[in-house]
Amino acid sequence: MAEQKATNVHWHEGEVTRAERNRLLGQKGATLWFTGLSGSGKSTVAVALEKVLTERGHLTYRLDGDNVRMGINKNLGFSAEDRAENIRRIGEVAKLFVDTGVIVLSSFVSPYREDRDNVRALHEAGDMDFIEVFVDVPLEEAERRDPKGLYKKARAGEIKNFTGIDDPYEPPLKPEIVLKSQEMSLEEEVTLLLELLEQRGIIGQASGKVVAS
Ligand SMILES: Nc1ncnc2c1ncn2[C@@H]1O[C@H](COP(=O)(O)OS(=O)(=O)O)[C@@H](OP(=O)(O)O)[C@H]1O
Numbered sequence: 186m187a188e189q190k191a192t193n194v195h196w197h198e199g200e201v202t203r204a205e206r207n208r209l210l211g212q213k214g215a216t217l218w219f220t221g222l223s224g225s226g227k228s229t230v231a232v233a234l235e236k237v238l239t240e241r242g243h244l245t246y247r248l249d250g251d252n253v254r255m256g257i258n259k260n261l262g263f264s265a266e267d268r269a270e271n272i273r274r275i276g277e278v279a280k281l282f283v284d285t286g287v288i289v290l291s292s293f294v295s296p297y298r299e300d301r302d303n304v305r306a307l308h309e310a311g312d313m314d315f316i317e318v319f320v321d322v323p324l325e326e327a328e329r330r331d332p333k334g335l336y337k338k339a340r341a342g343e344i345k346n347f348t349g350i351d352d353p354y355e356p357p358l359k360p361e362i363v364l365k366s367q368e369m370s371l372e373e374e375v376t377l378l379l380e381l382l383e384q385r386g387i388i389g390q391a392s393g394k395v396v397a398s
């Protein structure tokens with residue numbers, strides 16, 4: 186894909202700050218970036234966490250591989266180049282949501298370390314507003330689950346470049362959190378994530394919302 190450089194464009198500063206939007210929402214905008222093999226549990230955990238956060242009065246938005254590939258990224262396939270562009274666009278979208286004050290739950294295989302690191306670098310507050318969640322299961326377990334029957338198709342040669350089968354997955358070197366979804370229950374995973382969000386001041390303690398500065 187040819188890269189087009191923007192020329193003669195200038196950033197236009199508004200008069201409402203991110204801190205003010207955070208205060209309005211009673212939370213701090215942040216991205217939880219779920220990465221892992223297809224079938225590892227990224228979407229399942231994100232959906233469960235979204236439900237609890239919403240019940241606690243927080244504004245979240247889920248960005249999910251399959252959904253995004255039906256819309257904004259429907260022109261992209263699964264070559265390394267297209268995956269990089271997929272992740273780049275999602276990173277930019279996540280950044281906008283974070284600037285709005287939203288807690289983004291983003292679930293993409295995102296198999297390349299460099300692509301994920303680029304998204305981290307995009308986030309203003311670095312390690313405070315980008316949380317890499319490695320949903321870690323052995324390939325055998327993901328393949329045993331095979332929730333969409335895609336591993337079966339990949340093994341049969343009907344899908345090429347399938348992550349874990351004939352395409353690489355580069356595990357994160359320093360994720361903020363690892364969820365071993367073969368060994369942990371969904372409830373345990375959600376509890377750990379809530380604790381992390383509380384520790385970072387993204388949400389308040391269970392009793393109420395955080396008054397973000
Ligand atoms: N070749 C190949 N490799 C991996 N996954 C594939 C492939 N082809 C289709 N799918 C389905 O698309 C989902 C992955 O899309 P992503 O946007 O998350 O992929 S990536 O981050 O750009 O690598 C992935 O969704 P999840 O199962 O939710 O992870 C699959 O359902």
Ligand SMILES: Nc1ncnc2c1ncn2[C@@H]1O[C@H](COP(=O)(O)OP(=O)(O)O)[C@@H](O)[C@H]1O
Nearest residue numbers: 223224225226227228229330332366369370371
């Ligand atoms: N502890 C767990 N956490 C998340 N998913 C789990 C867990 N145990 C079993 N599963 C199952 O694994 C599958 C994961 O599928 P999915 O969430 O679509 O994965 P992904 O989004 O990573 O492709 C689901 O069928 C889910 O019910």
